[in-house]
Amino acid sequence: MPIDVESNLLIVDDLPENLLALEALIRGPGRAVYRATSAEEALALLLDHEFALAILDVQMPGMNGFELAELMRGTERTRHIPIIFVTAAGRDSNYAFQGYESGAVDFLYKPLDPHAVTSKVNVFVDLHCHRKALRHEMDALAVANRKQEELVQQLRHTQRELERAVRMRDDFMSMVSHELRTPLNTLYLETQLRQVHVSKGNLESFAADRLPAMIERDQRQIRNMVRLIDDMLDVTRMRRDALSIQPKPVDLAALARAVVEGLKQQAEAAGSAIALEAPRELPGVWDEFRIEQVLTNLLTNALRYGGGKPVEMVLRDLGGTAHITVRDQGIGIAPEDQERIFEQFERTDDSRKHAPGLGLGLYITRKIVCLHDGRIEVESRPGEGSLFHVELPLQAATKTATQVRT
Ligand SMILES: Nc1ncnc2c1ncn2[C@@H]1O[C@H](COP(=O)(O)OP(=O)(O)OP(=O)(O)O)[C@@H](O)[C@H]1O
Ligand SMILES: [Mg+2]
Known part of the structure; x- marks a missing residue:
């Protein structure tokens, strides 16, 4: 899973020297560290940026770290940001910050142990990167699914069109055969009848006064067939835009x-x-x-x-x-x-x-x-x-x- 995601870290402490020291410990490639010296300043930053982690000093004049965390919990945009409270060892340590949505809450005790700081921060940053990458992959998967669904729809449409074309061709063949059969049958029956007359020597059927009507009947059937074939040729030409x-x-x-x-x-x-x-x-x-x-x-x-x-x-x-x-x-x-x-x-x-x-x-x-x-x-x-x-x-x-x- 690619985790080359940029992670923003927020550190909040009323003492600038503490901020500098903490920043020196946690900064690194792929990380941007934002500093705030008060809860108000922190809130402004929280609304402007997406953070992977917030490290809050518990004891600050004005709004303290826990109160800031309460506010974060009440806001949709900040509800899921993991928090590490920095507190004086021994004091406040039994304070359990209740009900924070993500459940991702941890403590660091003063004086800060550099190893504990880096390892805790690393855990949260890694978690953040993995979550982000996962979300990214899920989004990509959703897009791929949508595209696949579109493709399936297109294929279904093409299949329906093909089936329609095959049905049309079959209908066409049977219609043409049927239409050509009618004049052909009539002609065939006429020739059979004439054959019977000839074989019986019944030649008055071919007398001069009967011949024109006989020829006209034949011609009509032939004209019908020629018209059918011409129509089909015209349609083929029109389909090719060649008429x-x-x-x-x-x-x-x-x-x-x-x-x-x-x-x-x-x-x-x-x-x-x-x-x-x-x-x-x-x-x-x-x-x-x-x-x-x-x-x-x-x-x-x-x-x-x-x-x-x-x-x-x-x-x-x-x-x-x-x-x-x-x-x-x-x-x-x-x-x-x-x-x-x-x-x-x-x-x-x-x-x-x-x-x-x-x-x-x-x-x-x-x-x-x-x-x-x-x-x-x-x-x-x-x-x-x-x-x-x-x-x-x-x-x-x-x-x-x-x-x-x-
Ligand atoms: N004067 C009309 N009165 C009622 N229906 C008509 C009339 N002219 C056409 N139609 C309808 O339109 C359809 C299409 O007409 P069209 O002339 O294209 O085909 P057709 O007469 O069935 O066969 P052909 O290809 O031999 O002309 C007809 O089958 C018929 O249903
Ligand atoms: Mg017609």
Whole structure:
């Protein structure tokens, strides 16, 4: 245990020559000796410094050594300082100073025996140094414990994050497999059916009037799979901040009309009609392919979760900004879900019952809108449909996702 601690010693005696003699006996390396010629002077020093030991002359004019010790006992700061009383041999020796908290009280008798003085003082100083070193080590231990506790908390946090990441990856794998299986199964069943027709020579199933519908069915399943894979690739790019936009002059109104036309069959299958209200032209500078994704994602959601009721898309030129709204009258979204649905793989419990999906569409949509310096918001109430607003500045600047934080 390191005991290179500085120890302050207080000596109190009304006779300066006694003080000098005592100091000569007790001083040494690592010790600072403070002298007081009265109890009052001693009290002032006691309040200013931390002492390892006080050596008090019992007989002093005014307040004597015992009275000073009583005062020290009554003060928190000085209560634990060990005391050696210096008293005339034989006299006062039966006075037992009672109740001093530390119990560290000793006596030296006049005339002073130098050996007795040094050995008693050494004992108290050593004790003081050991106590101080111990306190120091305990403080260090408490700090180390606190740090260790912090580290354990950090590790627990990291572990939870890792577990969450693993769970997300597993969920993702099973969702992707499930989503890809649906169009693949349909295609597989179609090919099996055709094989049966061929083996039975039933070639009228492949007659010219049936072929276009057959091809369209196949293409739809293939498009579904391509869209899923594209979405996953987009998300991977976004995670690496590698998605960029290439803005060029586009007519948003014409683009919207083409998207609505492209979703006609899907709308029919959902039992909904899409009504589009748009100016004749809405020119701006955007990444056409990415904005098409935004419109498609919002309309696909409106068809999926729109409960077979009409869907409406409105485009407006607000002067400097294009405003797009997509409204449906379907299942709606609870207030507590309205922020998280824009995060990857987040879906509402209600929507899971209605339609399959990966929960990527709105995540991708918001990223694209932000890359165009735009905003997307939703207004909705459960059971009362949803209204998505998108605002796009008419002029988007070329950008990569690194420059955008959503
Ligand atoms: N119009 C809407 N009405 C009700 N809920 C909606 C609507 N649009 C989105 N949601 C909710 O937000 C979730 C996230 O939508 P998002 O488009 O990101 O994913 P998804 O449609 O489930 O799957 P996909 O990745 O194929 O788009 C949906 O699963 C659904 O719970
Ligand atoms: Mg979607």
